[in-house]
Amino acid sequence: MVGLLLQILADALLLGGVYTLMAIGLSLAFGVTRIINFAHGDVVMYGAYGAFFAFAGLNIDPLLSLPMVAILGGIGGYLLFKMTLDRILNDISINQVLLTFGLGLVLQNVAVILWTGDERSTTPSYAFDSWLFSDDIVIAKGRVIAFVIAVLFVIMLLAWLRWSELGRATRAVSQNQAAASLMGINVRAMYGLSFALSSAFGAATGAIMSFLLPITPFMGFPIMVKAFAIIILGGMDSVIGTVLGAFFLAIAETAIAYLVPQGIGWAEGVAFFLMVLMLIARPAGILGTAGRDA
Amino acid sequence: MNSTRAWMVIAAAFLVALVLPHFLPPGLSELATRLSTLILVAVSWNMMANAGLISLGHSGFWGLGAYTAALLANAVHMPFWLTIVPAMILGGGFGVLLAYITGRLRGLFFAISTLAMAEALRVIALMVPKLTGGAEGLFVFDEIRPGRETMTSFALCLAVATVAISYFLSKSRFQYALRAMRDSESAVQMLGVNPARFRMGVTALSGAIASCAGVISAWYTGYLDPGAAFDMKITISAQIAPLFGGLYTVSGPVIGAAAIMTLSELTRIYFGYSAGVGLLVYGVILVFGVLFMPSGVVGLYGRWRNRSKRRGALAEGRP
Amino acid sequence: MNTPMSAATSTPMLEIDGIRAGYKDAVAIDGVSLRVAQGEVVCLLGANGAGKTTTMRAVTGLIPLMKGTIRYQGEDISNMPAHDRVTAGICLSPEGRQIFPDLTVMENLVLGSFNPRARALRKEGLERVFTLFPRLLERTTQAAGSMSGGEQQMLAIARALMGQPKLLALDEPSLGLSPKMVTAVFESIRAIASSGITILLVEQNTRAALTIAQRGYVLSTGQVVHQGTAEDLAQSEMVQKAFIGSAHLHGGRRSRRDRRLAAAANGAPHAAG
Numbered sequence: 005m006v007g008l009l010l011q012i013l014a015d016a017l018l019l020g021g022v023y024t025l026m027a028i029g030l031s032l033a034f035g036v037t038r039i040i041n042f043a044h045g046d047v048v049m050y051g052a053y054g055a056f057f058a059f060a061g062l063n064i065d066p067l068l069s070l071p072m073v074a075i076l077g078g079i080g081g082y083l084l085f086k087m088t089l090d091r092i093l094n095d096i097s098i099n100q101v102l103l104t105f106g107l108g109l110v111l112q113n114v115a116v117i118l119w120t121g122d123e124r125s126t127t128p129s130y131a132f133d134s135w136l137f138s139d140d141i142v143i144a145k146g147r148v149i150a151f152v153i154a155v156l157f158v159i160m161l162l163a164w165l166r167w168s169e170l171g172r173a174t175r176a177v178s179q180n181q182a183a184a185s186l187m188g189i190n191v192r193a194m195y196g197l198s199f200a201l202s203s204a205f206g207a208a209t210g211a212i213m214s215f216l217l218p219i220t221p222f223m224g225f226p227i228m229v230k231a232f233a234i235i236i237l238g239g240m241d242s243v244i245g246t247v248l249g250a251f252f253l254a255i256a257e258t259a260i261a262y263l264v265p266q267g268i269g270w271a272e273g274v275a276f277f278l279m280v281l282m283l284i285a286r287p288a289g290i291l292g293t294a295g296r297d298a
Numbered sequence: 299m300n301s302t303r304a305w306m307v308i309a310a311a312f313l314v315a316l317v318l319p320h321f322l323p324p325g326l327s328e329l330a331t332r333l334s335t336l337i338l339v340a341v342s343w344n345m346m347a348n349a350g351l352i353s354l355g356h357s358g359f360w361g362l363g364a365y366t367a368a369l370l371a372n373a374v375h376m377p378f379w380l381t382i383v384p385a386m387i388l389g390g391g392f393g394v395l396l397a398y399i400t401g402r403l404r405g406l407f408f409a410i411s412t413l414a415m416a417e418a419l420r421v422i423a424l425m426v427p428k429l430t431g432g433a434e435g436l437f438v439f440d441e442i443r444p445g446r447e448t449m450t451s452f453a454l455c456l457a458v459a460t461v462a463i464s465y466f467l468s469k470s471r472f473q474y475a476l477r478a479m480r481d482s483e484s485a486v487q488m489l490g491v492n493p494a495r496f497r498m499g500v501t502a503l504s505g506a507i508a509s510c511a512g513v514i515s516a517w518y519t520g521y522l523d524p525g526a527a528f529d530m531k532i533t534i535s536a537q538i539a540p541l542f543g544g545l546y547t548v549s550g551p552v553i554g555a556a557a558i559m560t561l562s563e564l565t566r567i568y569f570g571y572s573a574g575v576g577l578l579v580y581g582v583i584l585v586f587g588v589l590f591m592p593s594g595v596v597g598l599y600g601r602w603r604n605r606s607k608r609r610g611a612l613a614e615g616r617p
Numbered sequence: 618m619n620t621p622m623s624a625a626t627s628t629p630m631l632e633i634d635g636i637r638a639g640y641k642d643a644v645a646i647d648g649v650s651l652r653v654a655q656g657e658v659v660c661l662l663g664a665n666g667a668g669k670t671t672t673m674r675a676v677t678g679l680i681p682l683m684k685g686t687i688r689y690q691g692e693d694i695s696n697m698p699a700h701d702r703v704t705a706g707i708c709l710s711p712e713g714r715q716i717f718p719d720l721t722v723m724e725n726l727v728l729g730s731f732n733p734r735a736r737a738l739r740k741e742g743l744e745r746v747f748t749l750f751p752r753l754l755e756r757t758t759q760a761a762g763s764m765s766g767g768e769q770q771m772l773a774i775a776r777a778l779m780g781q782p783k784l785l786a787l788d789e790p791s792l793g794l795s796p797k798m799v800t801a802v803f804e805s806i807r808a809i810a811s812s813g814i815t816i817l818l819v820e821q822n823t824r825a826a827l828t829i830a831q832r833g834y835v836l837s838t839g840q841v842v843h844q845g846t847a848e849d850l851a852q853s854e855m856v857q858k859a860f861i862g863s864a865h866l867h868g869g870r871r872s873r874r875d876r877r878l879a880a881a882a883n884g885a886p887h888a889a890g
Contacts, residue, residue: 106583172728188700269421270421272421284399
C-alpha cells in the first residue's frame with residue numbers, strides 16, 4: 005500500500021515536471037499579451053520533430069539538440085507573430101482567437117503533408133532506462149531528465165523576470181500596459197519578445213517530448229489543451245501558479261489513473277473537468293489575477 | 299424586405315426543400331445534407347459570436363444531438379423527426395449549463411470553457427461504452443432509418459427554418475441587445491435586458507440548433523463514434539463559414555457554408571483524400587480571412603456596393 | 618515668483634496647436650492650444666470631464682491626435698509613439714497613479730528609469746528621489762499596491778522623475794489625498810520645479826495648483842475657455858464659474874453670490890444673474 009502511494013507520488017511528481025514544461029511557455033505569452041496562442045501545441049510538435057530529425061539524421065541526442073531547437077523555435081515564433089498577430093493587436097479578441105487557431109491548423113497540416121501521420125520517436129538510451137527502488141517503485145529515467153530540465157527552465161525564467169531589465173519590463177507590461185509604455189517600454193516589442201520566448205520554451209519542450217511521447221503532427225492539440233487547463237488552474241499570469249497548476253493536474257491524473265477502474269481513460273478527461281470546476285469556482289485560478297469581463 | 303415578403307420567401311424555400319431532393323442524384327443529395335448541417339452549425343455559431351461569445355466547443359452540441367438521436371432510436375425506436383425534440387432540449391440545456399458555468403466570463407475564458415466542456419463530453423462518450431458503445435461506436439437501428447430523399451428534405455427544412463429564425467431575430471428588438479452585448483455586457487443592462495438571462499437564451503437557442511445538426515448526421519450516416527461526433531473539424535467549419543461569408547450577418551453563414559463546401563469538394567477532387575490538405579486550406583482561409591477580410595464576403599460585397607454608389611453619385615455630380 | 622524670461626525668444630518646451638482627440642469616435646477635446654516655456658510651471662484647470670486628462674494623454678502619446686500638432690522642443694511629435702516620448706524627456710505621473718501593484722517600490726522606481734537616457738543616471742535618480750520623498754526610502758521592499766494613496770502618489774511622481782524628464786507631466790496629483798498629504802505632495806512638486814524642470818500640471822484642486830503654477834489654462838467641455846497668469850486666474854470669474862462653488866479658492870466662506878452660482882450650477886430653477 006505504501007509502495008503504491010509512493011509510486012503514485014513519484015509518478016505525479018515527474019509528470020508535474022513534464023506538464024510544467026508544457027505550460028510555461030503559454031503562461032508567459034498570455035501573462036504579457038493576454039492572447040492565448042492556440043498554435044502553442046504545434047510549436048511543441050515542431051520542436052519534437054526538430055529533435056527527431058537531428059537524432060535520426062545526425063545522431064544528435066535530443067538534450068544536445070535542445071538549445072538549437074529552442075533558438076529556432078523562438079525565431080520561428082517571433083516571425084509568425086510579426087507576420088500575423090502583430091497586425092491585429094487592436095482587433096477584437098474573436099479575431100485573435102480565430103487567427104491563432106487558424107495558424108495552429110496550418111502548422112499542423114503542413115506537418116501532416118510533409119511527414120505523414122506516422123509515429124516517430126527519438127530513442128536515446130535513457131528513454132528506456134529506469135531505476136528500481138526497493139523492488140517496488142519504478143522511476144523512469146527519461147521522466148527524471150524532463151523534471152530536471154523543467155526545474156532549470158523555471159529557475160532561469162524566474163531569475164530573468166526578477167533581475168533583468170527586460171524581465172522586469174515584461175512583468176510591468178503584464179501588470180499595467182499603459183503605465184509600462186509611460187516608462188519608455190515599447191509594449192509592442194515586448195509582445196514580440198514574449199512570443200519569441202514562449203515559442204522557444206515550447207520548442208524546447210518538444211525536444212524533451214521527443215523521447216517521452218510518440219511524435220505525430222497531432223500531438224500538439226492535447227498538449228495545448230492541457231497547457232490551458234494548467235494555466236487556468238494555476239492562474240494565468242503567474243509563473244509559480246503555473247508550476248502549482250501543473251503539479252496539481254499531475255497528481256489528480258496520476259491518482260485517478262491508478263485508483264479508479266479504467267482510470268487511464270478517465271485521466272484524459274481530468275484536465276477538462278478540473279478546468280470547468282476551476283472556472284466555476286475561481287476564474288482567476290490559484291494565484292492569478294486575470295478574470296472577469298476579460 | 300417586409301414581413302409578408304419574408305414569409306413568402308420562407309414558404310417557397312420550404313417547398314423547394316421538400317421537393318428538390320427527389321430530383322437530386324445521390325451525390326448531390328449527400329452534399330445537400332452535409333450543407334444543411336453546416337448551415338445549422340454555422341448559423342448557430344454566428345448567433346453566439348453575435349453576442350460576443352466565441353465557441354470553440356460546438357462539436358459538443360453536435361455530438362450531444364447525435365448520441366441522443368442514436369440512443370433513442372435504438373432504445374425506443376423513436377422516429378427520426380421526433381428525435382429532434384429531445385436533442386434540442388439537451389442541446390439547449392447544455393447551452394444553459396455553459397452560460398451558467400461561465401457566469402460573466404467573456405472572450406477568451408468563455409472560449410476555453412466551451413473547449414473544455416466539449417472535450418469533457420467526448421471523454422464521457424468514450425468512457426461509458428455500455429451506453430455509447432465507446433470507441434467502437436454505435437450503429438443506428440437500421441429499420442427505422444428514413445430514405446435518402448426524406449432525410450435530405452428533413453435536413454434542408456431544418457436549414458431553412460434556422461435561417462428564418464436567424465432572420466427574424468435580426469429584425470427583432472433583440473438585435474440591439476445582441477450588439478450591445480458584444481461590446482459589453484453591462485451596456486445591455488441599460489437596455490433593460492438582464493444580461494445573465496439573455497446570455498442563457500442565446501446559448502440555449504444556439505445549442506439547440508447545433509444539436510439538430512448532430513441528429514441529422516446520426517440518422518443520415520447511420521453510425522457514430524466519439525471521434526467523429528465530437529470532431530474538432532465541426533467546430534472549425536462552424537467558425538470558418540461565418541467568418542468567410544460575413545460575421546454577424548444573416549446571409550453570411552449561409553454563403554460561407556456554401557463556399558466552404560465548394561472549396562472542400564474542389565480540394566477533394568484535386569487532391570484526393572490526401573491527408574491534411576483540406577484542413578490546411580481551412581487554416582489558410584482562417585488566417586487570411588482574419589488578416590485581410592475580417593468582414594467576410596458580405597463585407598466585401600458591401601464595400602463594393604458602396605464604392606459603386608459613390609462612383610455613380612460622383613458621375614451625377616452629387617457630393 | 619519668477620516670470621519665465623525667455624518665453625518669447627527661445628523655443629517653448631511644449632507647444633500644443635489646435636488638437637482634437639478623444640476615444641474611439643467620441644471627441645473629448647477640440648481646438649486645444651497651449652504653450653509651456655522652459656522652466657515654467659503651467660497648470661491645466663477645469664471640472665471633472667473637462668478634458669484635462671485627455672489632453673495629458675495626447676501629450677504623452679497614450680491616445681492619437683485626430684487633428685492638430687504637438688511640438689516638443691521645436692520638434693513635431695504628433696505621431697511619436699508614447700515610449701519614444703519618454704526617452705525624449707516627457708514623463709508622466711498619470712491620473713490614478715497607475716503604479717505596478719505587485720512590484721516593490723524599488724522595482725517601480727527602477728522601471729521609471731527604463732529608458733536608455735535615464736538608465737545611465739539611475740543611481741543619481743534614486744538619490745534625488747529619496748531626498749525628495751524620504752518615505753519611499755523606508756519602504757523600498759514593500760509591494761507598491763499595499764501602500765496608502767498618498768504614498769502611491771509620491772511613488773508615481775518619483776517614478777516619473779526617475780525617467781530624467783525635461784518636461785514632467787502630473788495628472789491630478791491631489792486626487793483622493795487628505796489635505797495634509799496634498800500640502801506635502803505639492804511641497805515636493807515645488808522643490809522639483811525650483812530645480813529647473815518644466816512642469817505641466819493638471820489639477821481639479823485649483824487652489825493648490827495656483828500656489829505653484831506661474832500660468833494656467835482653463836478647460837471646459839473640451840476647449841480652452843480662459844488662460845492667464847496665476848494671479849489673473851485666482852481672481853477670474855470664469856474660473857469661478859467653471860467650478861461648482863469657489864469655496865476652495867477663498868478658503869471656506871462662501872459669498873451669497875457664490876452660493877447662487879453654485880445653486881445655478883446644480884440646476885436650481887432661478888438661474889444666476
